[in-house]
Amino acid sequence: MSLLEIENLSLEIGDTPILKNIDLSIAPGEVMGLVGESGSGKSMTALAVMRLLPHDARADGRVTFDGIDILAAPEAAMCRLRGDDIGMVFQEPMTALNPVKTIGEQVAEGIRWHTGANRADAEARARAMLERVGLPERQFPLTRYPHELSGGQRQRVVIAIACALKPKLLIADEPTTALDVVLQAQILDLLRELVDENRMSLLLISHDLAVVAEMTDRVTIIRQGTVMEAGETARVLSRQEHPYTRQLAEASTHVPARARAPGRAAGAEPLLKVEGLTRDYPVRRASLFSPARTFRAVDGVSFALGGGQSMALVGRSGCGKSTLARMVLALDRPTSGSIRFLGEEIGARSADELRVARRNMQPVFQDPYGSFDPRQKVERLVAEPLHLLDGKPDGARRRELVAEALEQVGLAPSDMEKYPHEFSGGQRQRLAIARAIITRPKLIVADEPVSALDVSIRAQILDLFADLRDRLGVAYLFITHDLTVARAITETVMVMHEGRIVEAGPTETVLGNPQTEPAKALVAAAPDLQRALERRLVRSAG
């Protein structure tokens, strides 16, 4: 008999249908993956099981957990279930914990509530649980506050809260999406261990097929609130019988077709040459009397990038890669070292002297929603870098240039009359690229340009980057934590760790056979659909 049985679940929020006739069941001890792109309704499915839906949501159908009819149960019964028999881990560890309560209080609270244990006993159990999730009391006393912990550590606290009472079912909603790959691997390992130890069932919600292939026994794939395909993970993901499954799988391992990178003319000066680049930030003093300290975000970085080349800068979050990108873009000043672009030093130039450099070097950022002034129309937004040209183009010429740029990124010239919020995330990233190429730059610095996008959109944007390089000969510096992006689109890669470049070379070589510890850790942790499926097939065969 299954532990959780979802039959014919439909959900509306206001007048918007979110879920349509969802069926899903989880047996005791089973790990079920729920896969879908953003807006597919996977989080709402989880919240329906917890009955923590927004108050204007209406659910129909049946959700049975352990013989209890969830949708019909009184609120008091649900309170008894939540945290005791069903635990939940959320996506955003930075905001999932109450900032004004200690981690000890937050873990012990559920224990006291459900078992009626006294404070000391509850704290003892909380201590044991925190120890189990990798936060031993010696380093992480119960009196710590969330802000004193990193994102990965906070997610461990959230897991401790969810698993403190050994629930029968654990729901993990994108538990690692906000974390870098190394932390992701650690958290997934922890979840797997806890599930095995306590014979819990796990509903793992993810957009990442590789993670699901790695972790789950069975998988349910949903799209726009409807189940597309469900079944044994290895079979579903290796056979890819359903067209949507195939589309997802292909998109997540997509490599753009491309011409070979142009060889660099020997002896020519590289497009971008960085030497001994360092950036220190002042750290707020712990007390008035302690000496002023600095944090070195970028530490003596040197590299060169030739015209038309594509280079990836990979590393864990907080390793300094974004700071490096901002200095290259002259948006932040180096503490020391030099950045030469087109043979000119740009490190300490005034705004006026930077015009030529800026014209030839444009950024593309991660967040397709934050990249545009919401109050301006596309024409003005895409035309913004034209400010850098010496003779400013007049109105008609400006519209011509914007139309041309929009066409190059696959949008229609008529789109220039619209506001940015009228576009989808993928389209906005196209707009960002149109803005970046309008001055015909020689270099585009792209900071995590596809990590906020769904896999299928991501594949299209990567194609666009490859295509533009072929047509315009632009060089790329990609800042990314995602090794599949680096593999898909770059010839060379640099691995950054704690402010330093620890390894650099051709992408295939470095990622295929990493030499340093940080690079090895990154490669080992990166989820890989093919590898995961092979392992799974071997396991089920043996």
Added chain:
Amino acid sequence: MSLDPVFMPAPERHVLRKALENRSFLVGLVITALVAVTALVSFVWTPYDITRLSVANRMLSLSAEHPFGTDHMGRDILSMIMIGARNSIAVAIVAVGIGMGIGVPLGAWAAARGGWTDEVLMRVNDVVFAFPALLSAVMITAVFGPGAVNAIIAIGIFNVPVFARVARAGALSLWPREFILAARAAGKGKALITVEHILPNIASVLLVQGTIQFALAILAEAGLSYLGLGTQPPMPSWGRMLFDAQTRIAVAPHLALFPGLAIVITVLGLNLLGDGLRDVLDPRLRRQR
């Protein structure tokens, strides 16, 4: 105030439709418009001439000729309230104008410059915040004697740090955004970015704050006039009318009723308008409904 400084806007026509569906906004708009119209009408017409005093008509109760009665000098209260509206609105407009005109550029400048400039400006703000409008008015009156200008200056000064803080907080939350980075990468300087991107994006917060401050200014003006620190007789003002009513409250309570109601309705209208504007302009708060 812990307002979210930056509202991400919907396109203009959606804003208009949302506004027309918002009850607070509509009611507030109607009340505010009525008060404004009353004030304007008072320039060309009032039921009675309030400069004509008449002992015979002292403290008349409500009647068809004098719907709100007459005061201790026989003047028609409705007429006085109409002219008082003109006075309240004028003081509030100038005071809020001073606050916005000085505070917003200062706040935006502090946010753009950061560092020492920001620190010094914010500390100056702290000092001004330590002087409630009433204390400024007290000092000015002690030195220069009473007058309507005192109230305007005192309220205006207190509004400066309010707008400076709101503008600064809004601007600070925008500067790290990616669209500002893109503008910087397009070679635009801090002043140009402030004009093109920062100010348009904080305009709606400033508008909401503006209506709130306008309402507060009307309350403050009434208080100062009541104390004799603001508008001076014979110019009618709502606060002064209440002062005159106070000693006669036992015999003619209507003297106190109508000027007070005029203040309450005006301030309520402005606050509703501000609440409505916030709902309309801030999709984040609407979502929580």
Added chain:
Amino acid sequence: MTAYLLRRLTIAIATLLVASLVVFSILEILPGDPARIMLGMNASADTLEALRTEMGLDRPVVARYLSWLGGMATGDFGRSLTYSSSVTDLVLERLAVSLPLAAIALALSTAIAIPVGVFAASRRGHAADTLSMGAAQVGVAVPNFWFALLLVYVFAVGLRLVPAGGFPGWGETWASHFEALKALVLPAVSLALPQAAILARVTRSAMVEVMGEDYIRTARAKGLPRRVVLWRHALRNALIPVLTIMGLQFAFLLAGTIIIENVFYLPGLGRLIFQAISQRDLIVVEGVVMLLVASVILINLLVDICYAAVDPRLRTGR
């Protein structure tokens, strides 16, 4: 923690110093000859000269400022011309009315506003929320001195429950204490209710905002019922913006106290300052303004300290 507090304390002292400079400039430098303002146009040359000497106007400005500052630091606010007594004594006598009035009003408004705000937030969208917030919306618009007039009309003129004004003094006996307290009831209520309306609105919106946070969902996922989450998790976080408003409100409360004392003829600082203005007694005005400014700064310092108590993020050096 200590670094944070030291920083706030330094800022408060610096603010106070600059504020004293402002007060001194407006009241002693701006008028040109403060002695002439105080004595009026008809004063004889001899009396003018005598007052100038007494006020030390013959000395350089910087020396005058410093000795004024030094005097205040030791509790000497100068001598009032009209009352012929030390400003310190005058102020202390009046504080016995103003301070209890402000304290009762503050306590009353907080005690009403926070439960109402939390309750409204917990019943968001229901009739109780709509009603209480509608009342608060009106309450915010009511000027406290008009509200005071209405209260006088109903409770003093109509029902004759309390005196319409005046203050009998605290006296020595319990009975006289009670009479004094009775005289403060209407003033305190008329100050407190409009304040409470503002505070209740802020509390509600802070609670509503906090209830949308991720950590509230985490707490709900532990199995805590909504109402428990409201009190244990939401309230403390919502206090942070509420404290900010309380700090700002204090300045308004102070101004309100001055107005309300004039409505009820209470012999407090508010009456003192108005008598001083009409008698052009700049020394008294200077002293009282400085005291009130200092109390605004002090309250804001206390608010900063409360922040640190509520929010652990301020306590560590990050």
